[in-house]
Amino acid sequence: MVGMPTTGGSRLYAGNVPVEDASVVMRLKQAGALVMGKLQSTEFGGGRIAFANPWDMSRTASGSSAGPAIALSAREIPLAIGTDTGGSIRAPAAFCGVSGLKPTHGLVSRYGVMPMSWTLDHVGPIARSSADIALAMNVLAGHDHRDAGSVPRRVPDHVAGIAGGVKGRRLGIPRAWFWDLCDPQVESNARASIQLLQEAGMTVVEVDLPRTRGHDLSALSWFILAPELSSLHQVHLSRWEEYEREFGQRVLEGLFVSALDYIRALRLRRLVQADFEDAFRQVDALLTPGAVCVAPPLTEPLEAEIGDARHPLLEVQGRVYHPFNIAGLPALCLPSGFDGRRLPTSVQVVAGPFQESLCLRVAHALQQATPYHLMAPPGFSSR
Amino acid sequence: MQRGEDVGSVAAGLAELGVAVPEHALAEAARTYAAMETRFASWRQVELSYLPPVIEPASAAASLSSEFESQL
Numbered sequence: 001m002v003g004m005p006t007t008g009g010s011r012l013y014a015g016n017v018p019v020e021d022a023s024v025v026m027r028l029k030q031a032g033a034l035v036m037g038k039l040q041s042t043e044f045g046g047g048r049i050a051f052a053n054p055w056d057m058s059r060t061a062s063g064s065s066a067g068p069a070i071a072l073s074a075r076e077i078p079l080a081i082g083t084d085t086g087g088s089i090r091a092p093a094a095f096c097g098v099s100g101l102k103p104t105h106g107l108v109s110r111y112g113v114m115p116m117s118w119t120l121d122h123v124g125p126i127a128r129s130s131a132d133i134a135l136a137m138n139v140l141a142g143h144d145h146r147d148a149g150s151v152p153r154r155v156p157d158h159v160a161g162i163a164g165g166v167k168g169r170r171l172g173i174p175r176a177w178f179w180d181l182c183d184p185q186v187e188s189n190a191r192a193s194i195q196l197l198q199e200a201g202m203t204v205v206e207v208d209l210p211r212t213r214g215h216d217l218s219a220l221s222w223f224i225l226a227p228e229l230s231s232l233h234q235v236h237l238s239r240w241e242e243y244e245r246e247f248g249q250r251v252l253e254g255l256f257v258s259a260l261d262y263i264r265a266l267r268l269r270r271l272v273q274a275d276f277e278d279a280f281r282q283v284d285a286l287l288t289p290g291a292v293c294v295a296p297p298l299t300e301p302l303e304a305e306i307g308d309a310r311h312p313l314l315e316v317q318g319r320v321y322h323p324f325n326i327a328g329l330p331a332l333c334l335p336s337g338f339d340g341r342r343l344p345t346s347v348q349v350v351a352g353p354f355q356e357s358l359c360l361r362v363a364h365a366l367q368q369a370t371p372y373h374l375m376a377p378p379g380f381s382s383r
Numbered sequence: 384m385q386r387g388e389d390v391g392s393v394a395a396g397l398a399e400l401g402v403a404v405p406e407h408a409l410a411e412a413a414r415t416y417a418a419m420e421t422r423f424a425s426w427r428q429v430e431l432s433y434l435p436p437v438i439e440p441a442s443a444a445a446s447l448s449s450e451f452e453s454q455l
Contacts, residue, residue: 214425216423216426219419219423222419222422222423223423237397237400237402238402240404249411252404252409252411252412255396256387257388257416258388261427265423265426
């Protein structure tokens with residue numbers, strides 16, 4: 001944001017004040033939005049994610065778009081903007097009981113946004129409902145000549161038709177990967193959401209992702225992200241000691257990836273996209289868990305509670321998000337209920353490229369049938 | 384099969400840039416790489432010869448979207 005200190009959460013940018021707005025900020029201002037400020041994130045969007053969750057302050061809100069999700073959950077603001085390279089909009093939205101959209105790659109300009117990975121970075125809105133996200137997308141979406149990855153494409157009215165219902169539409173449930181490591185309560189609430197969409201008139205179909213079956217999609221994401229991150233930060237390596245510990249390590253990791261493996265990973269994206277292309281010939285939208293677990297306790301290290309088992313959060317969290325960063329597809333996380341401890345659970349609705357309107361329509365159908373997006377954490381009033 | 388760099392070669396590469404990073408930090412990064420490389424290993428068995436070259440995100444999205452225009 002022009003005139004406001006913008007440090008990327010890092011000592012490396014101490015004192016940095018931009019001379020112009022990022023494109024998304026400019027568009028919001030032109031549409032009459034009142035930009036209230038900036039919120040807590042992690043160092044360059046990739047550092048330690050230990051932010052208190054309004055639903056239980058002893059648990060994490062995840063990250064990196066933690067501040068936006070927290071402020072929305074706490075009813076302090078109605079709309080926020082986040083970035084998502086491997087779930088950083090969707091994970092905080094899921095843990096904080098709000099809605100977050102990672103749009104199609106190239107639909108929302110990344111100009112003026114500090115990057116992590118030019119292949120996987122996305123910018124998107126976080127709000128308390130799919131209706132509010134649709135409103136935001138009408139402002140944010142559209143070609144920006146200043147972003148080389150921006151797609152020149154007519155942008156539909158995301159608000160029109162959101163309440164058109166989902167009768168006659170087909171909902172795909174991926175058979176594997178997304179459900180292989182999932183807390184039972186999260187899965188149970190996701191299955192309940194599927195049932196609601198069936199009752200709303202959707203036909204539910206299991207879909208397979210055969211080309212990528214049995215392979216580690218998170219590892220594929222890492223072999224793209226790590227070298228791109230290291231490349232972006234090569235200019236800062238002489239000041240490596242000034243990074244915080246977690247992000248400093250991430251900057252080094254990509255240096256070990258060979259050029260051939262990086263190129264291989266980029267070519268393998270086509271397989272991931274092909275699997276989803278085939279899926280969307282059979283169905284209109286996909287539904288997966290919105291997170292592998294509910295918000296974990298603020299322990300060191302953070303651990304995902306999946307049933308009675310514990311897994312390092314950073315090793316498993318991205319499972320449900322990475323495939324859609326790799327494929328560049330629109331993916332929206334929204335609340336699906338609560339577990340026995342009143343911690344939010346979430347589902348993720350995914351559609352074909354530039355089909356944000358369909359994502360939003362499915363999410364809206366769920367939010368018309370459930371009250372979860374209207375509920376505030378204890379001590380925070382609903383409004 | 385292709386393998387990545389080791390601590391020695393990464394350190395040497397950094398030295399050429401005039402950058403000094405503590406050896407323990409490089410060792411930790413190497414361990415993370417090794418763990419991810421094990422998880423990535425199965426992807427190396429995937430036949431790539433029939434896949435197109437690296438694609439730009441914008442053109443990829445545009446080519447995919449043409450398949451779904453009729454679904455709007």
